[in-house]
Amino acid sequence: MARSRRPAVDEWFAGEGARFRLLGTRCAACAAVFFPREDTHCRNPACPGGELTEVPLSPRGRVWSYTDSRYRPPSPYVSDPELPWEPYALIAVELAAERIVVLGQAVPGVTVADLAVGMEVEVVAGVLYEDTGTTWLTWHWRPTEVAV
Ligand SMILES: [Zn+2]
Numbered sequence: 001m002a003r004s005r006r007p008a009v010d011e012w013f014a015g016e017g018a019r020f021r022l023l024g025t026r027c028a029a030c031a032a033v034f035f036p037r038e039d040t041h042c043r044n045p046a047c048p049g050g051e052l053t054e055v056p057l058s059p060r061g062r063v064w065s066y067t068d069s070r071y072r073p074p075s076p077y078v079s080d081p082e083l084p085w086e087p088y089a090l091i092a093v094e095l096a097a098e099r100i101v102v103l104g105q106a107v108p109g110v111t112v113a114d115l116a117v118g119m120e121v122e123v124v125a126g127v128l129y130e131d132t133g134t135t136w137l138t139w140h141w142r143p144t145e146v147a148v
Contacts, residue, residue, distance in 0.1 A: 003130060006137065012036060013125075023037060023056055030046070030047040063093060064101050066090065067090050068088065088108070089112050089114075091106050107140040123142075
């Protein structure tokens with residue numbers, strides 16, 4: 001039986017294929033954009049507070065910083081302790097229009113050796129983990145200039 005595909009976190013992203021987007025919220029009073037989404041109060045200390053509405057974030061940004069994860073993160077990170085730990089690249093991506101930095105894993109196959117500050121990346125759907133019935137989805141950053 002095919003696994004169903006479900007987001008690992010509700011309402012943080014939506015869409016499939018080229019239409020996949022991270023979802024943030026924007027304050028109507030000061031135009032600040034938040035990711036992870038902020039649905040209660042604007043976090044801008046200079047803002048009196050405005051209505052927060054959902055906005056899809058820019059699909060592309062530039063590498064602001066990056067590192068690699070050489071150890072198994074503690075719970076609630078989900079990984080199979082029976083399998084050897086596979087390091088992955090973690091990228092902080094600056095979204096120019098939103099003026100925010102969004103963390104995420106690089107797509108599988110991309111290592112820190114493939115990355116450089118300022119490189120353009122795009123957001124794509126990725127697999128966080130799979131269990132018997134479900135493929136749990138997250139987002140990955142894919143360099144637009146690197147063949148994977
Ligand atoms: Zn605000």
